[in-house]
Amino acid sequence: MTKLCLPDGIRACLFDLDGVLTRTAVVHAAAWKQMFDEYLRRRDGPSFRPFDSGRDYDEYVDGRPRADGVRTFLASRGIELPDGEPDDPPDRDTVHGLGNRKNILVLEKIRKEGVEAYPGSVRFVEAVRAEGLRTAVVSSSANCRDVLIAAGIEHLFEVRIDGVVAAERKLPGKPHPDTFLEAGRELAIGPEAAAVFEDALAGMEAGHSGHFGRVVGVDRVGQADALRAHGADIVVKDLAELLEDDS
Ligand SMILES: O=P(O)(O)OC[C@H]1O[C@@H](O)[C@H](O)[C@@H](O)[C@@H]1O
Numbered sequence: 001m002t003k004l005c006l007p008d009g010i011r012a013c014l015f016d017l018d019g020v021l022t023r024t025a026v027v028h029a030a031a032w033k034q035m036f037d038e039y040l041r042r043r044d045g046p047s048f049r050p051f052d053s054g055r056d057y058d059e060y061v062d063g064r065p066r067a068d069g070v071r072t073f074l075a076s077r078g079i080e081l082p083d084g085e086p087d088d089p090p091d092r093d094t095v096h097g098l099g100n101r102k103n104i105l106v107l108e109k110i111r112k113e114g115v116e117a118y119p120g121s122v123r124f125v126e127a128v129r130a131e132g133l134r135t136a137v138v139s140s141s142a143n144c145r146d147v148l149i150a151a152g153i154e155h156l157f158e159v160r161i162d163g164v165v166a167a168e169r170k171l172p173g174k175p176h177p178d179t180f181l182e183a184g185r186e187l188a189i190g191p192e193a194a195a196v197f198e199d200a201l202a203g204m205e206a207g208h209s210g211h212f213g214r215v216v217g218v219d220r221v222g223q224a225d226a227l228r229a230h231g232a233d234i235v236v237k238d239l240a241e242l243l244e245d246d247s
Pocket residue numbers: 017018025028029061062063064065066069103106139140141142143144163200
């Protein structure tokens with residue numbers, strides 16, 4: 001029998017998607033870089049300062065809803081654009097226009113390269129379910145459902161709170177804890193009995209400020225110290241590290 005390395009009293013597991021369940025954080029980071037670099041080059045000329053897909057992505061974009069990612073990164077460079085409308089065309093220099101441009105790039109990359117679930121994450125989620133714990137996906141991405149289906153793992157989660165659901169219910173995105181709290185409410189389980197699994201600094205902050213029973217940082221890019229500083233109780237490189245073979 002497989003035992004889970006989780007504190008007693010945890011009855012639900014709330015998983016981020018990109019970078020925790022699926023190998024898609026790198027796809028997002030590459031699309032953000034391509035979009036922002038094209039924008040900055042056009043704005044500032046050939047000596048523009050490129051988007052750093054490590055530091056800029058981790059600090060300002062990773063884990064946040066799309067429009068918040070645009071705003072937060074631009075603010076870090078002292079740039080403010082009008083929000084525009086959610087259906088702005090991708091060539092319009094508004095927050096939504098830039099976000100829509102980036103989304104076209106993400107969808108192209110996903111179509112070409114496909115989506116892969118991390119095998120260790122799939123094993124862990126299956127073990128969680130076998131132990132009778134409840135499961136939810138909590139993602140800022142509006143593409144969450146399509147990515148879950150493409151990776152063949154949609155059936156493993158009872159509840160999905162993603163970018164589409166959060167917008168419909170007017171829930172503030174990560175780093176606010178509201179989307180995780182909403183998933184707990186849908187499962188009828190309070191935050192103290194839920195564990196959060198996240199790879200983004202904004203997600204760590206959400207788990208920490210929501211007072212969840214355990215906040216697990218998943219370090220895919222060598223940022224274990226930063227994950228701890230932003231609220232991780234424990235950091236692993238792969239979720240399979242939390243499986244203890246008890247047989
Ligand atoms: O643009 P989407 O698919 O709605 O995703 C929003 C954000 O979703 C998060 O899961 C990713 O970490 C971010 O990189 C991404 O920007």
